[in-house]
Structures are given as C-alpha cells and as structure tokens.
Amino acid sequence: xxxxxxxxxxxxxxxxxxxxxxxxxxxxxxxxxxxxxxxxxxxxxxxxxxxxxxxxxxxxxxxxxxxxxxxxxxxxxxxxxxxxxxxxxxxxxxxxxxxxxxxxxxxxxxxxxxxxxxxxxxxxxxxxxxxxxxxxxxxxxxxxxxxxxxxxxxxxxxxxxxxxxxxxxxxxxxxxxxxxxxxxxxxxxxxxxxxxxxxxxxxxxxxxxxxxxxxxxxxxxxxxxxxxxxxxxxxxxxxxxxxxxxxxxxxxxxxxxxxxxxxxxxxxxxxxxxxxxxxxxxxxxxxxxxxxxxxxxxxxxxxxxxxxxxxxxxxxxxxxxxxxxxxxxxxxxxxxxxxxxxxxxxxxxxxxxxxxxxxxxxxxxxxxxxxxxxxxxxxxxxxxxxxxxxxxxxxxxxxxxxxxxxxxxxxxxxxxxxxxxxxxxxxxxxxxxxxxxxxxxxxxxxxxxxxxxxxxxxxxxxxxxxxxxxxxxxxxxxxxxxxxxxxxxxxxxxxxxxxxxxxxxxxxxxxxxxxxxxxxxxxxxxxxxxxxxxxxxxxxxxxxxxxxxxxxxxxxxxxxxxxxxxxxxxxxxxxxxxxxxxxx
Amino acid sequence: xxxxxxxxxxxxxxxxxxxxxxxxxxxxxxxxxxxxxxxxxxxxxxxxxxxxxxxxxxxxxxxxxxxxxxxxxxxxxxxxxxxxxxxxxxxxxxxxxxxxxxxxxxxxxxxxxxxxxxxxxxxxxxxxxxxxxxxxxxxxxxxxxxxxxxxxxxxxxxxxxxxxxxxxxxxxxxxxxxxxxxxxxxxxxxxxxx
Numbered sequence: 182x183x184x185x186x187x188x189x190x191x192x193x194x195x196x197x198x199x200x201x202x203x204x205x206x207x208x209x210x211x212x213x214x215x216x217x218x219x220x221x222x223x224x225x226x227x228x229x230x231x232x233x234x235x236x237x238x239x240x241x242x243x244x245x246x247x248x249x250x251x252x253x254x255x256x257x258x259x260x261x262x263x264x265x266x267x268x269x270x271x272x273x274x275x276x277x278x279x280x281x282x283x284x285x286x287x288x289x290x291x292x293x294x295x296x297x298x299x300x301x302x303x304x305x306x307x308x309x310x311x312x313x314x315x316x317x318x319x320x321x322x323x324x325x326x327x328x329x330x331x332x333x334x335x336x337x338x339x340x341x342x343x344x345x346x347x348x349x350x351x352x353x354x355x356x357x358x359x360x361x362x363x364x365x366x367x368x369x370x371x372x373x374x375x376x377x378x379x380x381x382x383x384x385x386x387x388x389x390x391x392x393x394x395x396x397x398x399x400x401x402x403x404x405x406x407x408x409x410x411x412x413x414x415x416x417x418x419x420x421x422x423x424x425x426x427x428x429x430x431x432x433x434x435x436x437x438x439x440x441x442x443x444x445x446x447x448x449x450x451x452x453x454x455x456x457x458x459x460x461x462x463x464x465x466x467x468x469x470x471x472x473x474x475x476x477x478x479x480x481x482x483x484x485x486x487x488x489x490x491x492x493x494x495x496x497x498x499x500x501x502x503x504x505x506x507x508x509x510x511x512x513x514x515x516x517x518x519x520x521x522x523x524x525x526x527x528x529x530x531x532x533x534x535x536x537x538x539x540x541x542x543x544x545x546x547x548x549x550x551x552x553x554x555x556x557x558x559x560x561x562x563x564x565x566x567x568x569x570x571x572x573x574x575x576x577x578x579x580x581x582x583x584x585x586x587x588x589x590x591x592x593x594x595x596x597x598x599x600x601x602x603x604x605x606x607x608x609x610x611x612x613x614x615x616x617x618x619x620x621x622x623x624x625x626x627x628x629x630x631x632x633x634x635x636x637x638x639x640x641x642x643x644x645x646x647x648x649x650x651x652x653x654x655x656x657x658x659x660x661x662x663x664x665x666x667x668x669x670x671x672x673x674x675x676x677x678x679x680x681x682x683x684x685x686x687x688x689x690x691x692x693x694x695x696x697x698x699x700x701x702x703x704x705x706x707x708x709x710x711x712x713x714x715x716x717x718x719x720x721x722x723x724x725x726x727x728x729x730x731x732x733x734x735x736x737x738x739x740x741x742x743x744x745x746x747x748x749x750x751x752x753x754x755x756x757x758x759x760x761x762x763x764x765x
Numbered sequence: 766x767x768x769x770x771x772x773x774x775x776x777x778x779x780x781x782x783x784x785x786x787x788x789x790x791x792x793x794x795x796x797x798x799x800x801x802x803x804x805x806x807x808x809x810x811x812x813x814x815x816x817x818x819x820x821x822x823x824x825x826x827x828x829x830x831x832x833x834x835x836x837x838x839x840x841x842x843x844x845x846x847x848x849x850x851x852x853x854x855x856x857x858x859x860x861x862x863x864x865x866x867x868x869x870x871x872x873x874x875x876x877x878x879x880x881x882x883x884x885x886x887x888x889x890x891x892x893x894x895x896x897x898x899x900x901x902x903x904x905x906x907x908x909x910x911x912x913x914x915x916x917x918x919x920x921x922x923x924x925x926x927x928x929x930x931x932x933x934x935x936x937x938x939x940x941x942x943x944x945x946x947x948x949x950x951x952x953x954x955x956x957x958x959x
Contacts, residue, residue: 609948609951677946683922683923684924684926685943685947688943691906693952694831694906695882696855697821698828698831701822702799702816702835704802707956735910739907742915
C-alpha cells in the first residue's frame with residue numbers, strides 16, 4: 182500500500198552483534214575451528230559474548246596507535262564482522278526461516294494439522310522470546326518500509342503471474358463486489374460500532390475520537406492476501422471459491438489504501454467537510470484505475486521487451502522481475518495501489534512473455550517467482566512472531582474481545598448480504614457452504630500489522646497495536662487451523678486434482694464457440710461476447726505487435742495435449758501428479 | 766407492463782410457446798423483438814443469409830454449424846416458434862422443477878443441451894461422431910495454429926479417451942460420459958434478460 186515509511190530498523194548497529202551471539206556462537210566456533218589450526222590465535226580472536234565489541238575495538242585501536250606489545254607480525258587470521266555485518270545478518274535471518282520451514286516439513290504429522298503460517302509464527306515467537314530473554318529489550322520489529330517495499334511485492338507478483346485468468350475474469354464482478362462493498366461495509370461497521378461501544382462501555386476509551394476508530398477499522402477490516410494464500414494453498418477448495426476469496430484479498434488493497442489515508446489525513450485536518458469525503462470517494466477511483474493503468478503500461482512494455490531477447494535469452498527472466506517491481510514502485514510513488522499495479526502487470530504480460538522466451542527461461546521465471554515468494558512469506562510470518570514480543574503492551578480485555586467479535590460478526594453479515602444480492606446476477610450461485618468459507622477465510626495478516634505501526638502517535642496507540650496483533654494471531658491460528666477440518670466437515674466442493682482430458686478440453690472449446698454464437702444471435706452482450714471481442718483484438722493487434730514473428734502462442738488444447746503426452750512418456754499418472762504449487 | 770402485453774398479443778400461440786419452452790412473457794417479447802430485427806426484409810421468417818449477416822457470428826469458427834443447427838432438416842426458413850424452441854436449449858436449468866417421471870424432459874435439461882452440442886459434430890446424423898467429423902471441427906477451431914499431423918494426433922487421442930466400445934467413433938453416450946465432470950448448466954446457459 183502507498184504509505185510513506187517512517188520506521189527503519191530501530192536498533193543501533195553494534196548491538197546486533199550481541200543479538201546473534203547467543204544463537205550462532207556455536208556456529209562461528211565451528212567455522213573458526215575448521216578454518217584455522219592454530220588454537221592460540223583462535224582464543225585471542227574469539228571473545229566471550231558480553232565483551233564482543235570491546236575486545237575488537239581494543240585490538241583495532243592498538244593497531245592504529247602502533248602499540249605492538251607482542252609482534253605476531255601481521256594477522257594471519259582475523260574475524261572482521263563489521264565488514265559483512267548487514268548482509269550476514271540478513272542471510273542468517275533467511276537461513277533461520279528456511280531451516281524452520283525444512284524442519285516443519287520433516288516433522289511427521291504436524292503439517293497435516295497445523296498450517297505452515299502458524300508454525301512459522303511460533304518459531305518467530307520463540308526467537309523473539311530468546312532475544313528478549315537475553316537482552317531484556319524488545320527484539321527488532323518488522324519495519325513497514327521493509328515489508329511494503331521488499332517483502333510484499335514478490336508474493337503478490339507470484340500470485341498475479343499464476344492467477345487463473347479465465348476464472349478470474351468470469352468472476353470479476355463478484356470479486357469486485359466483495360472487495361469494494363464488502364470492505365467498505367466492514368470498515369464502517371467495525372469503526373462505528375467500536376466507537377459506539379467505547380462511548381457506552383466505560384472502558385476508559387471515551388476520549389478516542391471517531392476518526393481514530395474509523396482509521397483502526399480501515400486497517401483491521403482488510404483481508405490479507407499473504408495469509409489467505411498461505412492457508413488456502415493447503416486446503417484445496419474448488420477453484421471458484423478460491424478465486425473469490427483470493428481475488429477479494431488482492432483487490433481490496435485499493436479500498437484499504439484510500440480509506441486509511443483518508444482517515445489519516447482527516448485526523449490531521451482541523452475540520453472535515455462533506456466535500457472532503459466526496460474527494461475521498463473520487464480518490465478511490467483514481468487509486469484503483471491508476472494502479473491498473475500503471476500495471477498495464479509496464480506489462481505491455483515488458484512484453485515488448487521480451488520480443489527482442491532471442492539473442493540474450495539468459496537475461497529474459499530478469500525483465501519480467503524488473504518491470505513488475507518497477508510497476509509496483511511507480512505506483513507506490515504516485516500513491517496508487519501498488520498491489521493492483523503489480524497484479525495487472527503480471528496478468529498482462531504473461532501470455533506474451535510465455536510465447537516469446539525460451540522454455541528454460543519460462544521455467545526459470547516460474548521457479549524464481551515461487552522461491553522469492555516463499556522466502557518472503559516465511560520471513561513475514563517469522564517476523565510477525567518476533568514482533569509480537571514487545572516491551573509495552575497495552576491490554577484491555579473488553580476492547581480486544583469486542584474488536585475480535587465485531588470483526589467476525591461484520592464479516593459474516595457482510596458476506597451473507599452481499600451474496601444474497603449477487604447471486605441473483607450470477608450464473609453459478611455461491612452456495613451457503615461457500616459463503617461460510619468466504620466469511621471464515623477472511624484472514625488478517627502482516628498488512629494490518631504494518632499499517633497500525635504507521636499511525637501517528639496518540640495516547641491509545643499501543644492498545645491498537647496489541648489488539649491488531651491479537652486479531653492477526655487469532656485469525657491465523659484459530660481460523661487457519663480449523664478451516665481445514667471445517668472444509669471436510671461441511672463437505673465443501675474440492676479442487677479437481679487431475680488435469681482435464683483432451684476430449685473435455687475440445688468439447689468445452691466447442692461449447693464456448695457455440696455460446697458465443699448464440700449470444701450473437703440473441704444480441705446479448707454477455708461474457709462470451711466480450712471475451713470474443715478481446716480475443717479478436719488480441720489476435721489482430723496485440724499479438725502481432727508483442728510476440729516474435731515465429732512464435733505465435735499455442736492453443737490451450739494443443740498445450741494440454743502436449744502436456745498429457747509428456748507426462749505419459751515420463752510414466753507419471755494423472756492421480757500421482759499434484760497440481761498445487763510447490764510448497765518448498 | 767403495457768408494452769410487454771401489447772407485444773405479447775402480436776405473437777401467435779404465445780401461451781403454448783411459453784408452456785413448452787418455459788420462457789417468461791418478458792423473455793418471449795425480447796426474443797420477438799430480436800427476431801424482427803434480424804428479419805430485415807420483413808419476410809416473417811429467417812433465412813441462413815439473415816444469420817450470416819450478423820457480423821460477430823460470421824467471425825465464429827463454427828458459424829456454419831451453428832446456423833445449421835437452427836435450420837434442422839435442411840429447410841431454408843425459420844419461423845418464430847422454431848427460433849424460440851432452439852434458443853430454449855440455452856435457458857438455465859430450473860433446479861426447483863418437480864421431477865415427474867412420465868412427463869418428457871424440458872428442452873433445457875442437461876441431456877437435451879448435450880444432444881444439441883452433439884449434433885454440431887454429427888453433421889451426417891448417424892448418431893456417432895466419426896474421426897472425420899471430429900477432424901473437421903478441430904480444423905475449424907484450431908485453424909492455422911497447428912500442423913495437420915498434430916490435428917490428427919489430437920483427434921486420435923480425443924477418440925481414444927472417450928471411445929469405450931472401440932468402434933473408432935464417439936456415440937452420444939460416450940460423449941455424455943466424457944463431459945460428466947463439466948458443469949454443463951454453467952457452460953451452456955445464457956442469462957437472457959439483461
């Protein structure tokens with residue numbers, strides 16, 4: 182989301198050394214042992230934990246002043262931690278996260294019951310606890326800047342690149358309905374009812390203004406794409422349900438951005454008029470469409486660039502990543518919705534890039550995206566755990582529990598009402614079971630967390646932070662862990678594990694053409710009509726312009742046929758092959 | 766509504782049509798208006814040329830087969846009731862309809878929808894989709910995107926997957942079975958009224 186970063190890593194540099202000593206002193210010992218035979222030098226160079234800084238500085242100072250008490254000539258072996266400090270620590274955190282993930286998958290039956298996100302948060306809590314126990318001050322907090330600029334984009338890019346395009350556009354109306362109206366409903370509902378309750382409740386929160394509550398509502402109401410992705414990946418519900426929840430979590434970013442910034446700027450203004458509210462409403466359109474346009478632009482430019490990469494195939498994947506990231510950054514710079522930009526960019530460029538670049542480059546793109554998004558996701562959850570261990574938590578039983586309750590209540594009501602309306606307009610009604618999963622799958626995550634830290638300081642800010650953490654932990658742990666058994670209990674339609682047969686694909690294509698024809702006969706501008714119009718435009722102009730002459734893209738029938746043939750040659754059966762993304 | 770009922774009065778046998786096809790008066794009126802628009806020369810019936818005149822339809826790969834499906838039994842004229850009966854296939858399935866075993870399936874039942882799709886393949890009406898007929902359809906849909914060899918392999922595989930009685934052709938039952946996992950109601954229905 183488009184918010185100016187305020188916090189950076191809030192620790193002084195040298196204390197990071199003490200931070201890692203408890204964790205990696207063994208690691209460094211082993212390393213030194215392996216590298217240096219002379220133990221005498223090693224003992225001088227390996228200081229006890231608490232004196233870590235001082236002995237290093239003393240040695241350096243000695244050298245500088247030219248005091249050679251015992252001339253060991255020059256140092257054959259030395260440890261210069263400051264030189265590599267920053268990348269070393271980043272790598273160690275990523276290593277910790279990845280080892281935790283590895284360990285998780287080897288731990289027997291746990292993965293079946295507990296989703297990965299929960300376990301990672303628990304590891305984070307453990308690490309945070311250890312750090313707090315050793316140093317007696319708060320561990321590093323996930324900075325909003327690091328989160329929004331570095332950790333979030335890879336995940337959203339991966340999601341956007343592998344978005345099932347057809348399904349998404351078929352359900353776009355419903356998704357937008359949930360994303361825009363649903364989020365608005367939740368924000369206003371939670372904000373206003375919390376305000377009302379606090380005014381009446383006598384919990385000592387009467388002085389907190391309505392705007393603060395609305396601001397809080399705007400950040401806590403939004404469904405988080407990272408959490409949804411992580412949990413839904415493991416429960417394999419039918420694709421339509423998955424795309425509804427997931428699409429909503431992606432597209433509600435625009436609404437969240439606007440509302441959050443709106444209320445934040447209202448807080449700073451002396452008075453709020455009706456015109457300002459109206460301007461806020463217009464801003465929503467600007468933010469959403471702006472993100473869309475930025476994404477479209479960069480997507481098309483990326484597609485065009487890959488047209489010319491035949492002679493330098495190795496760097497073709499790089500363009501995909503660079504242009505996507507650029508679209509995100511540009512959108513954030515212009516205060517548009519970054520998530521919408523990067524998703525649009527990925528969706529736009531995918532078919533042209535796939536046609537233009539070699540097979541190996543396509544595989545590279547796929548696996549790099551998966552890897553980066555996996556690392557990001559793991560880091561986010563671990564840091565959520567670590568950042569929970571705070572020095573000052575402000576707790577208030579009534580406020581926290583009522584926030585939790587209201588979040589669940591308003592979401593359930595919202596989904597029920599909105600679905601009742603939208604079912605009248607859909608071909609495929611959203612069943613009650615699906616509605617339950619949509620409401621229950623409204624998980625909150627790191628976006629709320631970062632946003633709450635960015636609020637300007639006011640007396641009850643710590644209470645808001647604590648409450649946000651509780652809500653996130655509740656949704657991820659309780660809802661995340663119970664959603665799988667609930668899906669099985671309610672017998673929600675699951676995802677088809679196998680690829681369709683070629684005959685299915687051929688017949689379905691025929692039916693598509695048939696329905697387009699019938700729509701033309703009746704004169705009805707339905708989905709098939711618009712799909713056909715786009716396909717014609719695409720074939721006539723876009724593909725000719727953006728794809729290399731010799732590489733026109735293959736029809737889905739041909740691709741499916743080739744994929745099935747390939748699998749049979751490799752000796753894999755359809756049942757054995759799983760369609761889920763590799764949860765590395 | 767005033768205009769609906771007045772137009773309804775102009776349609777001959779409107780009541781019977783609605784009973785047979787399940788269309789509401791509003792639907793029927795809309796289709797009647799569309800029929801009039803397509804019938805540019807005001808003949809009172811439609812000819813294949815009227816269909817070809819629909820610009821978007823002319824660009825459809827299986828345009829001729831779709832038009833052929835309207836003009837069954839080789840006739841050159843299509844009156845309004847026949848027009849409506851064909852289009853009734855594409856009404857969404859009525860889930861709440863009570864199932865009476867003795868009454869015939871409504872036109873928009875899953876079975877009838879599939880039969881309609883089947884006849885698009887089966888041009889010679891022998892009840893089977895032969896390899897040749899399948900190839901023709903594939904060629905029309907995939908046009909210049911594939912080589913002839915690939916077309917043949919795809920056709921071979923399609924028949925091989927569906928053909929249970931090994932007669933190198935796809936019967937209606939085999940066709941229906943190969944589409945059992947597909948939500949035909951979703952794929953073959955149009956929301957008629959905007």
